[in-house]
Amino acid sequence: MxxxxxxxxxxxxxxxxxxxxxxxxxxxxxxxxxxxxxxxxxxxxxxxxxxxxxxxxxxxxxxxxxxxxxxGKSIFSAVWDGAGNPVPVPTSPIPPTRLPAYIAIxxxxxxxxxxxxxxxxxxxxxxxxxxxxxxxxxxxxxxxxxxxxxxxxxxxxxxxxxxxxxxxxxxxxxxPIYTGWMSFRLVLEDGPDGPAGFYTLPAGSGMLATVRLPGNRLYLAAGKQMENRRIDQAEAVALLDTVLAPYSAPLIRAISNRLQDQPKVFARPFDxxxxxxxxxxxxxxxxxxxxxxxxxxxxxxxxxxxxxxxxxxxxxxxxxxxxxxxxxxxxxxxxxxxxxxxxxxxxxxxxxxxxxxxxxxxxxxxxxxxxxxx
Structure with a gap:
């Protein structure tokens, strides 16, 4: 060496x-x-x-x-519209190995x-x-x-x-260069039921990612176009609620309802x-x-x-x-x-x-x- x-x-x-x-x-x-x-x-x-x-x-x-x-599918295989209906997507390739395509942790x-x-x-x-x-x-x-x-x-x-x-x-x-988007992420303990995956709105007007984690945790990631500035916890929860508002899918509405409990929301710039x-x-x-x-x-x-x-x-x-x-x-x-x-x-x-x-x-x-x- x-x-x-x-x-x-x-x-x-x-x-x-x-x-x-x-x-x-x-x-x-x-x-x-x-x-x-x-x-x-x-x-x-x-x-x-x-x-x-x-x-x-x-x-x-x-x-x-x-x-x-x-x-055995790619993480990008589960896509839903804003109402929770499945959206057909092209098949994403996965590695040709004996190992899993991904591990969510x-x-x-x-x-x-x-x-x-x-x-x-x-x-x-x-x-x-x-x-x-x-x-x-x-x-x-x-x-x-x-x-x-x-x-x-x-x-x-x-x-x-x-x-x-x-x-x-x-x-x-x-x-780092700021993209113009702020990210909002949270993990809910005892996450609500519903299909995880990517939830999309028409014409690029929004997308959310949800992932199931062990221990019945549910992860959600969202983004919002806005200026780059510090955001305190109360504002992060309020801003995330506005991002979730256009989605009528049952899982997203259930997550929105949980925001009244003031869960920890991580607000970070997309750099x-x-x-x-x-x-x-x-x-x-x-x-x-x-x-x-x-x-x-x-x-x-x-x-x-x-x-x-x-x-x-x-x-x-x-x-x-x-x-x-x-x-x-x-x-x-x-x-x-x-x-x-x-x-x-x-x-x-x-x-x-x-x-x-x-x-x-x-x-x-x-x-x-x-x-x-x-």
């Missing part, structure tokens, strides 16, 4: 994936994260990301904590599974700590931490999200980032959302982040230099990840214009690529 000691900044999906995959190969890995707690709702591990969680040794745990399709549960696996593999997790300086010396990177400590690493991996501090060091000037190739500078690189944050239209952002960590470890194991490994990583990752960002953004814009047929064609084309091995 060409690296013996690696710092991963961030404990999200990409960071934990990279840390586990590297530690499995005998690398001494430290994760520095300001907040190790996973806040969030649901994530769907789609396409070949299911292969990635198997490679990380956590497939059984994810299957135990998540739900998989009983019919509560995001904090997935984070716990990955964190446990990282610690079991020997990864050191330094919570509440970030860095104040990264100095690439050519043969190593000197790192100063916020707690006053200093250390030396063979490689620094920035997996610290769309607002990445590592990216600001090696790619100054690249920042995107795509760092031009290469993502690395010397012995510092970014992966995951730090390199390619995307809108959710392909339900693949978390999946490609999981893939990133596995592929990075594979290339570091095969190469005879860090530069060679990072170049090989880019050769495998850039086109795939750029396709997800660009297609998701195009789908969001087509939804604005009311082009469901065009969106279906874009999705089918993208899925045909994403079912291929990473």
């Amino acid at each position: 060409i690296v013996q000691k690696v710092l991963v900044v961030g404990a999200g999906l990409a960071g934990l994936s990279a840390a586990i995959a590297l530690a499995q190969r005998g690398v001494q890995v430290t994760i520095a994260t300001l907040d190790p707690r996973a806040e969030g709702t649901s994530i769907t591990i789609t396409n070949r990301a299911v292969d990635a969680v198997e490679a990380l040794g956590v497939l059984d745990a994810c299957l135990a904590e998540g739900l998989t399709p009983a019919d 509560y995001r904090p549960d997935l984070s716990r599974i990955l964190t446990d696996a990282a610690e079991a593999a020997g990864v050191t997790i330094r919570a509440g700590v970030s860095f104040t300086a990264l100095e690439d010396k050519g043969s190593h990177v000197d790192v100063a931490f916020t707690d006053g400590a200093r250390d030396r690493f063979d490689l620094v991996v920035g997996a610290d999200g769309a607002h990445s501090a590592v990216r600001r060091v090696i790619h100054p000037g690249i920042a 995107y980032v795509l760092v031009p190739s290469p993502w690395h500078r010397g012995r510092v690189t970014v992966i995951g959302d730090a390199a390619h944050a995307t809108t959710p239209n392909l339900a693949s952002g978390g999946s490609i982040a999981l893939e990133d960590g596995v592929v990075l470890a594979e290339e570091l194991e095969k190469a005879d230099s860090v530069a060679g490994a990072l170049d090989a990583f880019m050769a495998r990752r850039y086109a795939r990840c750029a396709m997800v960002v660009e297609t998701s953004l195009a789908m969001m814009r087509r939804a604005d214009d009311g082009d469901p047929a065009g969106n279906a064609a874009l999705r089918a084309q993208a899925m045909a690529e994403l079912v291929k091995p990473y």
Whole structure:
């Protein structure tokens, strides 16, 4: 192995994936994260990301904590109109493997599974700590931490999200771009009955995603075009209620009725980032959302982040230099990840214009690529 000691900044999906995959190969890995707690709702591990969680040794745990399709179909196979009537959709391809097409899982549960696996593999997790300086010396990177400590690493991996501090060091000037849409997400305990899937309104005037989770939880994700600003909890609930109002489907009306209980609603801007190739500078690189944050239209952002960590470890194991490994990583990752960002953004814009047929064609084309091995 060409690296013996690696710092991963961030404990999200990409960071934990990279840390586990590297530690499995005998690398001494430290994760520095300001907040190790996973806040969030649901994530769907789609396409070949299911292969990635198997490679990380956590497939059984994810299957135990998540739900998989009983019919083997794509997550995009269940589509309903605003009244709850089924909408015919083209068949989306699924990976030709023995593994499930996707795993729907509560995001904090997935984070716990990955964190446990990282610690079991020997990864050191330094919570509440970030860095104040990264100095690439050519043969190593000197790192100063916020707690006053200093250390030396063979490689620094920035997996610290769309607002990445590592990216600001090696790619100054690249920042998230707001799409004009705000997302609203929640998980209801003891979720109401009704068919989960995608609920759509005519001419691109709205779409909701609902997913069943273990423990009779129900996940809902919606979007609203509006200015980018901070939204408190009470306003988030009120805004989500206005988004749900045009839908008469029984499941959506039941969710709307539950809003009077003031459930936790996560309101976040739909931002995107795509760092031009290469993502690395010397012995510092970014992966995951730090390199390619995307809108959710392909339900693949978390999946490609999981893939990133596995592929990075594979290339570091095969190469005879860090530069060679990072170049090989880019050769495998850039086109795939750029396709997800660009297609998701195009789908969001087509939804604005009311082009469901065009969106279906874009999705089918993208899925045909994403079912291929990473």
